[in-house]
Amino acid sequence: MRVGLIVDSACDLPHEFTRQNGIVILPVTARIDDQTYIDDHDPVKTAEFYERGLLQKGHHAETEAFSAEQIQDLFLKDIVTRYDVAFCETVTRSRSLIFDNATEAMNSVMAHYQEAREKAGLDGRFSMRVIDSKQIFAGQGLLAAHTLRLIDENLSKNALRNRVEDFTDRIYTCVIPRDLHYIRERARRRGDKSVSWFGAFLGKALNITPVIFGQGAEGRPVAKTRRFDVAVEKVMQYAASRVRDGLLSPYVCLSCGLSWEEINALPGLDELKAACDENGVQLLLSQMGITSSIYIGPGSLCLSLGAEAHDFTDYQ
Template identity: 25%
Template sequence: MPVKIVTDSAADLPPEQAAAHGIRIVPLTIRFGDDEYTDGVDLTPQAFYDKMAQLDVLPATAAPSPGAFEAAFREAGADGDPVVCINLSSALSATMQSAQTAAKAIGDDLDLTVLDSTSITAGLGMQVLAAAELAEQGGSPADIVALIEDLRSRTRVFGALDTLENLKKGGRIGGAQAMLGSILSIKPIIDISTGTVTEAGKQRTRKKSLVWLRDRLFEVADLESVAVAHGCSDDVDELIELISPRYAPEQISTWTIGPVIGAHGGPRVMGLVWQDPA
């Protein structure tokens, strides 16, 4: 009985990639004022960023209901297969809490494990894909738990923002609070590697912030792969070019940051994600 993997839409996994690995995605909700959308169902990343550019109101996000998780868990485990759910950082969203509430409601009906990735976007997605691949190889729930516990300690997520306004409004500013005094004159760089938002640096221009990301990556010994994550940014190729002297195209994966993280990262959010060597 292969382990079935469940995650939430903050993993930013393309539907076809999730389907190829049998990964079930429980979507979060995005709100623009009174208008509500289901992430990945009736709101694509490009449509989200277009709306954010056109509207004065900043978007908000809401975690899936416990009922949505319960339905996904029961579907995944309908044939008696074990289920492992891997969610975005519990410090940034109530999503993990909803999944845990659903697990309690299910009780002993399923062999079910709920894990906190302590990460977001490609950091979460890379963990989920690794878990799915291990499940396909016959890994047990305990094997997958051990894998995620290892990967989350090594997952690094750095983001360059054009503005802190979205983080400020969404209440996710965390350790980046000190940046607010100069919010209009800087390009903030944040570190979400521990599952919370902390200040990593400040740069005066977009170009310098991308160079900062490159330099931070290059401090690490050669990696097998690096993820470039972006919010439909027009200069994503510039960051790829910056890291290309060390990483070949086949080592670089490109992830589109969806509405869940984009709602807090803001327009033109850009980041690098990788897993430190073991």
Template identity: 40%
Template sequence: MRMGLAIDASCDLSQAFLQRHNVAIMPITVKLDRETFLDDRRPEELQRFIDRRLGSRSHSAETEPCPVEEVQKLFLDKLVLDYDCVFCLTITATRSPINEHVNRASFAILKNYRQVREQAGIPGPFMMRVVDTRNVFAGTAPAIYEAARLIAADEPPAAIRERLTHIANNSYGYMLPRDLIHLRNRIKKRGDRSVSLFSAMVGTALDIKPLLRCFRGETAPVGKVRGFDHGAEMLFGYAARRVRAGLLVPLVCVSYGGDLAVLPQLPGYVELRAACEECGVELMEAPMSITGMVNVGEGAVTLGFAADEHDAEF
């Protein structure tokens, strides 16, 4: 059976991984002032956003996840011809309507695929499985990484779906913002009150950063740090300890809202890399999506891994 992968653009993975596994991308349209960016994980569009230095204003951007009609078109024009089964993974449904869009699109896709395949001379049924990763940004990477591994091993779709559900329920996504005012303005625009104006102002004045965690669709602060570098050192050190304690998927994904060359310069990153090498875990470096930078701010770090349930230790 020919099986493939599709993800929404805000899932942070390396370009090499996406190309190696021929991952289809459901784009997100980002509108800021009079400019429009198509967030589809293409390096040139990502670099255009970074070069425009829009970080101070991007909290006001409007983001439009891939509409139902475009999801249908992607599948009926290409994916139902290229594959017999596609696993479609999205960021958590609690933070984006894309999961709902894909589920709605699936009804028309499964209703109309037979005619498309018959006209192309392709026999047999087509299956589509939609998986909510229950996480955001780098936190979506473990489930997608595991999906690619299981597809390569030619595991049956039912077994893959069951395993991905387990990984999604045990994926942890951490976020360390640089600009607390940007984060506060963005979540206010989204109707979220988890960072108050007072907290943002005091935190900015004292250079106090929150460490945020997404787990099973819920995002909340799990710690506070003085200074971004100190926060990075704490986050990477924590991730190194989790690597040594054992992961459910041999992957730690780190995404950065800017030039990836900055990552090795951050305190604690060398130690995290050493822990991954010691334990046979891949350390994937991924550019943060345009959507991620709009929501968390340029220069932010997100980190994801899958592990047995545990309490945050910050």
């Protein structure tokens, strides 16, 4: 049974990890000023965006999910003809239309896939499942990495789906937004009132950098610092301590909307790397993708891991 895994462009993973494991990227359309780009996780394109400062202030940037018709075309061309079973894990449906559009596309594909498989010389049935990851960015990347491990266990498709969906509720994520005003403006344009004007004002007036922590995409402020590097060090120390206490999956996923020079100089990163090495955990470190960076703002950081119930303050 050939099992394929699809993620959308909001999923942050190292490009080489994605390539080596054959993960299929469902692109997202990015509109920056008057230009339209397709975010397909091309590392060269992503690096160019950072180098040119296209995600900085002064540029109007938005993302748009592929339509159901566009997704259907991708499924029929690249998925139906390569796999017997496919799982499409999307960014949390509370933040994007990708889940709904992918589900509509899947339903259409399931009614018409036979012709595409016959043309490709394939026999047998095809099945597919679209899963709401309930995650954003690094959290979605962590779920994808864990799913690959489950695929290697040769589970039945139903058991695999159940294990994946169960793990979505065991992912903890830390987000450090670099600019609360950026998030508030994007939320306002989307009609999302989760970031208040007052909170954004305080963030700028007092130079406050919060640490947002929680399960999945729903988080709360657990620390407020005066400097970005202090917030980063708190998150790194939390993650290193949690790694030493044990994880439910041997991965920590960390994505940063920074240049690689800035990423490698992050305070506490060496401690986290050492903790991962000592405990058989793979640190999946990546430059934040275009879609993620547009959503949360350049210069931000997102870290995710899978663990038993705990709180950020348990490790401070």
